[in-house]
Amino acid sequence: MDTFCAPLHFAAHNVRHGLVRSGAVPAAWVAGFVLVLAGCTLPNNQQASNSPDASPSTAPSSPESSPSSAPEVTPPISSSPSATSPAVAKLVITSLPFHTGEVGIAYAAIALGAAGGTPPYHWAISAGTLPGGLSLTSDGQLGGTPSAAGHPGFTVRVTDTAGRAAAAPGTFTIYSALAVSQPCASLCSVEEGCTVCGAFGAVSGGLGPYHYLITNDNRPTGMGVSGLTLTGQFPPPGPLGQFDLTVQVSDKFGAKRTVKANWYVFPHIQFVNNAATCFATISPSCSTQQLTYAGGTPGKDPKVVVTSVNAPNYKNVLPVGFSAVAKGGTIYVTIPAQPNNGNWNGTITVKVVDLSPCGPGSNCSSGLATITVRI
Template sequence: MIHKILFLSFLISIVLCCIILPPVHAYIFVQENSNPGSDSIYLSLNAAQSQGAIVAIDVKVNTLSSSTPAFGAAFDLDYDPAVLTYAGYISGNFFEKDDIPENGSVVRLVALQYETVDKLIVGVSQNSGDPGASGSGVLLTLKFNVVSSTQTLQSNITFSNMSLINLTGQIIPGLNWYKGQIVQYPLEITTASLPEATEGAGFSVALTASGGFPPYTWSETSGNKAPGLQLNASTGVISGTPTTSGTYNPTFKLKDAALQEVTRPLILVVNPAPRILTSSLPQATIGHSYNQSLSATGGTPPLSWKISSGTLPPGILLEISTGILSGTPTASGSFTFTVRLKDVNGAIATEKFSMIVNAGLSISTESLPETTVGAAYSATLQANGGTAPYSWEIISGLPPGLSLISTTGEIVGIPSTAGNWQFTVTAYDLYDTYSTKSLAIMVNPAPGITTNSVSNLYQGNINTSFTFEVTGGVPPYTWSITSGNLPVGLNFDSQTGTVSGTPTTPGIYTFTLQVTDATGITSSRTYSWAILATPPGNVDFTTPGSENRVDGYDLIMLDMLFGAVAGSPGWNPLADFNGDGVIDDADFTILQENFGKTSSP
């Protein structure tokens, strides 16, 4: 009994302990020293006994020396009554483990100091005859109600008038007493924003809270809800598969075990399902760098790209985060593959592509058509390989009057100067790969009929054949008679310019002959063709004295024309009896030989 009285007179308390509560609690307990050494008395959270608004604090002894066993403990415990109110205690095990039952039970006293609400008097004592306690253990567990508030509350829990008593009733010296602190937070929905969802993709996110006193209850009170999503009232998890894209503004309510309530409006964005917009890819060229971005819409970032089937051209890679196809292809051909686009919520879109890798660029035009001065010209250069569209360039050397259309490779114009014009052409593809080639355009002079005259023919000359000649222009030629007529009985071949047949009617026939070359350029020349009657009628080119009779008048006329040549003033082809293009003695001889004769009836 004496020991008990001594013990009660030493009511001095407070052991400080520091620990952080698990997330299930709405308050935090912090020890002053998280690693107290030997001969320490400290406060520690008893999580198993802490429920809702009740926090349980163990008053612990750490490694008390066995050479100085404790017979009792007395201390005051000070705290802020605006935060904590005393709610009872649970017996500890420090003194019980060395207690002798027949001596009686361990004595405990826990009470508020008279007329105070912030000081707890604590005393624990063994019975007379007990050996005292040492080592480590719990003196007792104190319970407090934690006050809830809309503001953050905190209270230190400190020891005062503290002592452990040995078997002789003396205070054990050199002990360390450590305080603790309770911090209580107001009930709050801590989720500040919601991640974006994707139409048609599974979605799950947990709302978070702090403060107040669990367990919590969740509900959705107002605003428009995203179709396909549900809120779990006990866990605060929003889950499901949204069916309609859009922006939704639900308001969530949180209720704790103390029936406190708070609300928070949030915004939930449901993005449309991802869709690949790119439907085709530009062609590439072997050995030339390639860079093409795939584009998409919808989905929730970040998006990731992948080749799900097929094969990219060798040397080309797909960048997973940007959707860029890039690299330098090393093989030509047509490559088919499927691209998969996946968003952060697992929504997927696919698109199948065929990518053509062309061989190296080359100019396939081997030669260019020739033309004629003054003729409209048009020829198109051709290329193989590379990646269209092509562009073309000729620095110099084109025939005057011709020009190059760089976008089409057409050479057009009207050449003004004949010659064989040589130049170098360069073709560029989409990626500026280029190829060069030397070519030439022959520009011929305008066509000209070179036959100066035609020889006289006798009436009835069988199998007559005469071909008009042309130079310049571009074959093939086309011949035509644009005015006048050929001698009767003669035929004209428009493809060769050849006259053939048997002339049947004497006379002078004047006609204009035209030749047209392949480019449409023409040349004309007028001719007079004499068909002589069969001798002697052929000599009678003037018959004022008698009909069809060679007489003095013919001799006089021939004398007047003596020396005339074909094409000269006064030229009369009927006087050129032998058809040698000049009126001379040979023609007089023929006239004399036929003097006085008449033509056959």
């Protein structure tokens, strides 16, 4: 018996047993009606009787005093509420798989993702702009070929068929196109023995790491290659056009560029005659063109550099007005008369320095030559 019907059964019991006044209507009926109205039934062992002292096992004596049996009472059937549609999940953006790109290289297409709401979805850029050359379709596909480098910001918006909307910020980088320089594509003239003259190109743009593939290899004998630079020392001269190299450069996006190089190696600058004298004869001055040289940068005159002076009687200082000029393979030395008709006796050591570099921070230079002076 449930907690709701228990009090009603207790009331019915009191009425049937004369504990309360029943009125004109038989007490059993009153109790039965109360229970029926409440949706409850009498237990089988407590069926209503108008005899207050009747036991549960004694049948009623007269149909006028009590019905032969209490009617079966069926509780009313409660109607359940009709099923409602489940709530629609909130529309959200789940995936914006943007990635970097490069000008001129097809952008690997991506699909934007959303969940919830009521598909199908409609996608658009609601603020800002995509990088030039790229577009977003209404079904969330992004692709194209970038036409401009940059890192723009924008807002992506998705709507469903019920008008619900969600938005999220987006940004990604488009790199400038891969580019190369090739200063030795026509010809680079390099002096024999140079160790810092190997650069034959440079890379810019794109996205590293860069990869280098040698496709034609006639590099100068004995030299290595690192990226777009020859390593080692340039060998002795060879015939014009003997040395050439082709390298293909590629980047992370697969862009490719070609760098070509050709080298002419000219002889290292050196003295042909490395000893000369400069003696005064008729006048107290002297000049000489005995020092000669060869090699070095074609068509360019080197510079004469004094490396030491040995003249103890004159404090190892050069004669006043000393001049040495290199031109066309000859060193022109002149020493004017010294002040106060003074004398100058000693030796001067020189070298010629080329205009072309040979090592870190230094140009190619010859060996040493000696000039003996007596004036």
